[in-house]
Amino acid sequence: MQLSQKLVARPKLDVERVELPNGLVLLLSENHSIPSVSINTILRTGSRFEPDDKAGLASLTGALLDSGTTSKTSQQIAETIEAAGGQLATFGDYQSSGVVVRLLSKDTTLGLEVTADLLMNASFPDDKVHQDIDRRVAQIKARLDIPRTQASDAFNEIVFKGSPQHRPPIGYSETLKALTRDDVEAFYRRYYAPQVTMMAIAGDIDKKAIRASIEKMFGKWERTSKAEPPVIMRATRQDHPIESFVNAQKEQVNIIIGHLGIERRNPDYYALLVMDTILGSSPGFTSRIPRILRDEQGLAYTTFSNITSSAGLDPGRFVAYIGTAPENLDRAVSGLRGEISRIVAEGISAEELETAQLYLTGSFVFRFQKNSQIAEFLLEAETYGLGFDYPERYADLIRGVTVDDVNRVTRNYIDPKNLTTVVVGPVDAQGKIVKEA
Amino acid sequence: MTIINNTAAEETQTEFPPKSFITQNVHKSVLSNGLTILTKEMTGTPVVATIIWYRVGSRNEELGQTGKSHFLEHMLFKGTNRYKKGEIDLITHLNGGANNAFTWLDFTAYYFTFASDRWEAALEIEASRMRDTTFAEEEFASEKQVVEEELRIGLDGPWEALENEVWATAFRQHPYHWPTVGWLEDLEAASGADMKAYYDKWYHPRHATLVIVGDIKRQQVLQKVENLFGSIPTGPAGSSLNIVEPRQRGEKRLVVRRQTPVERLLIGYHAPEVGHPDSYPLKIAEAILATGKSSRLYQRLVEGDQSVTKADATYHDHIDPSLFYIQAELKPGFALADVEAAMYEEVERLKTGDITQAEVDKAKRQIESSLVLGSEEPLQQAILLGQFETIASAESVPPQSRGYQYLDTLQEMVDAVTIDQIASAARTYLIQDNRTVGYLTGEVEAGEQERGRAA
Numbered sequence: 001m002q003l004s005q006k007l008v009a010r011p012k013l014d015v016e017r018v019e020l021p022n023g024l025v026l027l028l029s030e031n032h033s034i035p036s037v038s039i040n041t042i043l044r045t046g047s048r049f050e051p052d053d054k055a056g057l058a059s060l061t062g063a064l065l066d067s068g069t070t071s072k073t074s075q076q077i078a079e080t081i082e083a084a085g086g087q088l089a090t091f092g093d094y095q096s097s098g099v100v101v102r103l104l105s106k107d108t109t110l111g112l113e114v115t116a117d118l119l120m121n122a123s124f125p126d127d128k129v130h131q132d133i134d135r136r137v138a139q140i141k142a143r144l145d146i147p148r149t150q151a152s153d154a155f156n157e158i159v160f161k162g163s164p165q166h167r168p169p170i171g172y173s174e175t176l177k178a179l180t181r182d183d184v185e186a187f188y189r190r191y192y193a194p195q196v197t198m199m200a201i202a203g204d205i206d207k208k209a210i211r212a213s214i215e216k217m218f219g220k221w222e223r224t225s226k227a228e229p230p231v232i233m234r235a236t237r238q239d240h241p242i243e244s245f246v247n248a249q250k251e252q253v254n255i256i257i258g259h260l261g262i263e264r265r266n267p268d269y270y271a272l273l274v275m276d277t278i279l280g281s282s283p284g285f286t287s288r289i290p291r292i293l294r295d296e297q298g299l300a301y302t303t304f305s306n307i308t309s310s311a312g313l314d315p316g317r318f319v320a321y322i323g324t325a326p327e328n329l330d331r332a333v334s335g336l337r338g339e340i341s342r343i344v345a346e347g348i349s350a351e352e353l354e355t356a357q358l359y360l361t362g363s364f365v366f367r368f369q370k371n372s373q374i375a376e377f378l379l380e381a382e383t384y385g386l387g388f389d390y391p392e393r394y395a396d397l398i399r400g401v402t403v404d405d406v407n408r409v410t411r412n413y414i415d416p417k418n419l420t421t422v423v424v425g426p427v428d429a430q431g432k433i434v435k436e437a
Numbered sequence: 438m439t440i441i442n443n444t445a446a447e448e449t450q451t452e453f454p455p456k457s458f459i460t461q462n463v464h465k466s467v468l469s470n471g472l473t474i475l476t477k478e479m480t481g482t483p484v485v486a487t488i489i490w491y492r493v494g495s496r497n498e499e500l501g502q503t504g505k506s507h508f509l510e511h512m513l514f515k516g517t518n519r520y521k522k523g524e525i526d527l528i529t530h531l532n533g534g535a536n537n538a539f540t541w542l543d544f545t546a547y548y549f550t551f552a553s554d555r556w557e558a559a560l561e562i563e564a565s566r567m568r569d570t571t572f573a574e575e576e577f578a579s580e581k582q583v584v585e586e587e588l589r590i591g592l593d594g595p596w597e598a599l600e601n602e603v604w605a606t607a608f609r610q611h612p613y614h615w616p617t618v619g620w621l622e623d624l625e626a627a628s629g630a631d632m633k634a635y636y637d638k639w640y641h642p643r644h645a646t647l648v649i650v651g652d653i654k655r656q657q658v659l660q661k662v663e664n665l666f667g668s669i670p671t672g673p674a675g676s677s678l679n680i681v682e683p684r685q686r687g688e689k690r691l692v693v694r695r696q697t698p699v700e701r702l703l704i705g706y707h708a709p710e711v712g713h714p715d716s717y718p719l720k721i722a723e724a725i726l727a728t729g730k731s732s733r734l735y736q737r738l739v740e741g742d743q744s745v746t747k748a749d750a751t752y753h754d755h756i757d758p759s760l761f762y763i764q765a766e767l768k769p770g771f772a773l774a775d776v777e778a779a780m781y782e783e784v785e786r787l788k789t790g791d792i793t794q795a796e797v798d799k800a801k802r803q804i805e806s807s808l809v810l811g812s813e814e815p816l817q818q819a820i821l822l823g824q825f826e827t828i829a830s831a832e833s834v835p836p837q838s839r840g841y842q843y844l845d846t847l848q849e850m851v852d853a854v855t856i857d858q859i860a861s862a863a864r865t866y867l868i869q870d871n872r873t874v875g876y877l878t879g880e881v882e883a884g885e886q887e888r889g890r891a892a
Contacts, residue, residue: 011483033481034458034813036806066730074740078730083799085806087729102810131743138746138768141698145595249696251589283535284514284526295523298579301587324586355531362533365483365552370813 011368015378015388016207022223023195026214027378029202031371037105037203038371041115042098042379044198045191047169048314049229056171057179060132061187062092065099067128069121074128077114084110090118093169095313096383097192102372105204109213116217119197122188129181137173144248148323151254151424154246158420159260159317163235193227194218198382202374232314235260238418245431246424253329253425257336258319262413264311264384270397271405272413273308277356278406279343280305280320286355288343293322293335300324300332305340307413313383318414326426326433333421341416347407361395453837456845459808459818463841464655465826470671471643474662475822475841477650479815485556485651486816488548489563490823492646492830493639495617496542496756497677504619505627505635507540508584512632513547514538515576518569520562522576528558541617543756544827550816553652557661563647564665567640577629585625588618595701596764599693599877603705606691607760607873611682641672648823651815682707682758689873694880699746700767701877702777708761708866711754711825712834712843717850718862719752719761722787724800725859726750726763731799733783734763742779744771756828760873761866773876787863792856804851808844 018026047058066088067074081088086103099118101111143149153168160166170176199218201210237260262272280289281304293299303322310316320336368374368391381390426434455461463477494506516522529536534551536559547566549559591597601616608614618624647666649658685707709715727734727750734748748765763784765776786792812818825843838846 033479034809036809036813075731075736079799082729082731082803083795085799085802085804087806087810104806104809131740134743134768135739135746138699138766141769142746142766144698147593251592252586282530283537284529285523286526286530291523294583296579298582299586301583301590323590325589355527359530359533362531362552362555363535364533366535366550369482369484369815372813 011365011391013391018211022221024218025198025382027200027382028207029374030205030207031202032204035105035204036371037103037108037205038375039101039111039115039201040375040379041199042096043192044196045097046093046095048095048164048232053175055167055175057183057187058092058097059169061184062090062097064124064132065090065118065122068123068125069117070123081114108205112213112217120221124181124184126181129184133176133179136170136176140170140173147248147250147254147424151256151422154244155256155422158242160235163233165314190226193224194221195223196227198379200375200378203371241418242420244422245427245429247427248424250425252323253326253423254323255332256319256321256422257419258317259419261307261316261318262311263315268409269308271401271409274356274401275406275410276306276308277359278348278352282359289339299328344410344414344416348403350403353403357398360398364394453842459812459821459844468667470669472666473646475648475826476655476658478653478655479651482815483553483652484550484815485553485653486550486819487559488546488648488819488823490544490546490646490827491639492644492827493545494541494543496612498612501623503615503623506545507617509632509636510538510540510545511580511584513566513570516571517565519565525562532558542613560661560665568669572629572633574629588621591618595697595877599701599703599875602691602693603703603873603875606689607705608682611680613759638675642669643671646823646826648819650819685871688869691875693877697879700773702773703762703764703875705760705762705873706867706871707758708752710756710758711829712838715862718854718858720851721797721800721854721859722863723750723752724803725796728803737783738765738779744768744776784867788860790856790860792859797856801852805848
């Protein structure tokens, strides 16, 4: 194949970055192909800032942003956006919180006004706080009905022990029930501040006009003094193997194997991205784990591995996943462990490297098709200091990776001897299959 | 209309001018073997989406052999005379593309997205696997296990389990009775020969629509399609049993009992097919009931009664009459019967016309914007075009709305709906005799506990 001679599309984004006097960073990108706009505003705050006994606070605060403001009820907020056919979501997750609005571009100003109101004037009515806590306690129960989520939660508790990341961002029933309106208000007052806010707007906009209206709407938002985060405890990678079996009456066993991963800013990120593509993260069945465990052995519909996709401000996780019939449990576990060991022991071939590089460079262009994707990229670039010319440099970052680089980072960041294995399904505490009565 | 001179494609006149941004610049042609082609040149995006639709899905299957359409979809990645096993994925991968496929009640579709300097590999693959898929017995056996695992994922999902039972109960004769993935027992019994026969019955140009959207030159593309697909024979007509679901006379109720931390309910009402005049007021009813936090079910159940964690309404377009359904996930401590009664109260309000014009206008804007916001990518547009070309093709659909042109009239049909029409559609379809009510619960009924103790 002469594919490597083909041109690699290098998306070029026209980005304007403006920092307001209060520290708010504004990122703008025009795209007039569809009459829509995506307004993604995030703050660098999340559940990594909350203590264990307040688990769920950041997520609750983020979700309650649209529960009322000093001038509007929750229903009025929803009506305002929805009457224009828009979509509004507010959230608080592990490392960021915020407001995402998608609208027809003729309603852009409306989207900005609502965003400003929620970020500056949220009022957290007492009844809405209690109502949402109640609902979340029920949602935590419902998580036990989704075996892959249950397995993932159990895995995180082990692998991220000692760091705030061990908790699900939604928190636990006990901690949620103890939260009060004052907790929410205090978290909001402390951490929702312009100097930790990034606002990305992509779509059918006029940059100059939008910049003026944002300066007007957000200029009066004042810096606070306490938005700096507490010291975040880091998890350490385990030095011994750990196994955990969780009983659930299900048709499948859900298996997650892995350990602590890497930060997004790690310079080995790109070599590990190549490793991911070779071991278990390509779409289709070209990478090793899906090809061997699904396409050749027929063990699963879903099986994959990755270390880079969870890399963030704090180290993420290296995971290999498979969902399979209970009778395949042993084969599936040894299959995943075998592929993890093999890539560490034997490394990769030059052909595998080239294939992965072609895929990564050729598919990059698909990350910039939608306004929401462009807005998300702008936030990612700002968060990790990637630079807005990153799309043009990406191909070189990937092409610069060598076989030796991949083999070195695989040995450094993947440890087949000290893995956590979590199994959720019809198993007992020793991992033996239990048949339904 | 200069294209006709450059290709052997038979031109189909576009009789009605495009009204939707999705149908802008769409061009339809039909090859002499019956293959329908929709092309759309989109500038400003360096990608091309290619998707081929076959008008065959679980609707075309028969009891005892359910799940074949979906299983066949899996087999079409296993190699052809030209591409050996794994090669379709490898070519996609090396070119930095993406591919996948999906099967539903009425159709099976396969897509590729590639950068626009290398997208034609997609055409070559689709031309090859339309007729030349190899059905190696050893591939069949291992893929059967994969499909069974996919089915088990569905069994482990509480909503999927409940949905399957409600459809199976609501439809006693029509093939919408079974899920697209099929029944496990049928899958276990399926053979490679069954699959090959099913492929030979349906995978022909006359049942297919090829959609290409993106940075393309239409004339060159049509020529290339003609070269690759033109020599494939039209194929047999491929009849299916034409089963009409008789009118439901009386409420049906069912319980899915399984270990679960939260209870759920799903209520399905028989509702009309795509393009039916009553389908438009029902789309508005769906939005009024459940789109966004200002919707009625959210305001009533989540905010008001605070009895559920979520509530939803769903009504999809299908070739044959299907279901309009409403569903909710309960908070512990609340009773399924009470939530069910509250949902009916909201449905009753629609029937009496207790609807404001502002609510109707909001619903219309939501339908409009979801179409815009959901169509930013070429692939999303290609999916919409191909889907309606495939499902809205019957004579019963008015000519100006037929095929992909359904998208042209959709918004004006929705915008023309009145409060009276919504109330009238609710009184016709959202009634007790026409509904199937499903509960998912871990509770054992009192009577059974007694029997259990006595035994």
